[in-house]
Amino acid sequence: MERLRNDNQGLLSMIDAVLFGIIILVVSVLIFQQFGGALTREKDLESSEFRREMVHDIQDVALKSTIEETGYLNLSLNQPKRVRLVNVSVERAIKDYLYLDHISQEKHALSYNLTNLEEEIKQIYERCAWDVSQYRFALRSSYETSELFLSNIEGLDTEQDIPPERAASTVSITLRLQRVEVTLFIWR
Amino acid sequence: MRLKIKKDRKGIGGFFFDIPVLLLIILVITVFTTSLYQVYVPIQEERKRMAQDRTCIELKNSVQNYQKIHAEGNEKFSIEKLEVLDEERLESHLKLGPNYDYNISFNVLGRDGSWSFGEDQANEEISEVGISSYQTPVLLVDEGGSSHISRLRVSVWRG
Numbered sequence: 001m002e003r004l005r006n007d008n009q010g011l012l013s014m015i016d017a018v019l020f021g022i023i024i025l026v027v028s029v030l031i032f033q034q035f036g037g038a039l040t041r042e043k044d045l046e047s048s049e050f051r052r053e054m055v056h057d058i059q060d061v062a063l064k065s066t067i068e069e070t071g072y073l074n075l076s077l078n079q080p081k082r083v084r085l086v087n088v089s090v091e092r093a094i095k096d097y098l099y100l101d102h103i104s105q106e107k108h109a110l111s112y113n114l115t116n117l118e119e120e121i122k123q124i125y126e127r128c129a130w131d132v133s134q135y136r137f138a139l140r141s142s143y144e145t146s147e148l149f150l151s152n153i154e155g156l157d158t159e160q161d162i163p164p165e166r167a168a169s170t171v172s173i174t175l176r177l178q179r180v181e182v183t184l185f186i187w188r
Numbered sequence: 189m190r191l192k193i194k195k196d197r198k199g200i201g202g203f204f205f206d207i208p209v210l211l212l213i214i215l216v217i218t219v220f221t222t223s224l225y226q227v228y229v230p231i232q233e234e235r236k237r238m239a240q241d242r243t244c245i246e247l248k249n250s251v252q253n254y255q256k257i258h259a260e261g262n263e264k265f266s267i268e269k270l271e272v273l274d275e276e277r278l279e280s281h282l283k284l285g286p287n288y289d290y291n292i293s294f295n296v297l298g299r300d301g302s303w304s305f306g307e308d309q310a311n312e313e314i315s316e317v318g319i320s321s322y323q324t325p326v327l328l329v330d331e332g333g334s335s336h337i338s339r340l341r342v343s344v345w346r347g
Binding site: 014017018020021024025027028031032035036042046049050053054057061062064065066124127128131133 | 206208209212213216217220223224227228231234235238241242245248263264297322323324325326327334335337339
């Protein structure tokens, strides 16, 4: 009778099973990566669609909103004179701001304090973006030499400071026969 | 690689050698099936949730485009028309699928005034996770012609 040798030559099936296990493990990792990656992409796409929809809504409503009373100070005269603006749309307020800021830079004899006008525009956007939907925002518009940049974040002064995960909506308005773009950025 | 079966006794391990192999295979298959299930179910849930979110946006767009609640000559909503809005007519305009329940509410910011249509969420036994909700600013015009920034909230859930 032949004596059985004590070696591992008969354990081929065990090696097969381990190999099978490794293949299954690799296949599982690939499947999970594929599914997980696709789902993450779909979710990202959906949340950016949500934000895009939201930014258009906020921009649309804010520009059509009415400021009951606002104004600015005309500092060009001997006595500063307050100019009242009643029931003006935000679009009109933005145009007034940009135009007055521009002409005060062009003609040194003219000077205006537009803080109140700027504050009222900011408040309307804040109500639409933050109070309704809890979005942080920044608004940018420019005409000739003037620029309007507003945000509800302290210290955010330029477009470069806005986080990359933002949504933007640009609307064109006409000021003195020139196309002026008003861009709103929102993010969380 | 193709193995050639030889006529010798080198490969014979006996039944007890097969038991750990079988156990290993059973274990691998069980772990694979369980983890696949663990991934598949949340993915399906998430897909359903995303479809529900899209339905919510579509519903919001339908409300925004519903001319019967707009003020004359503009896209703002009329408080007067919201007061007398027939819920059945609104529902027929919305064309929401039979699987969904909804709630639409308008709230004027900073002052009294709210209007709600559809099912009351408070009465439904649903978790917050099961609801898709979208809040957007809208303008409501009162009888005097003044417009007020308001919140339009559209919520959708599986009925």
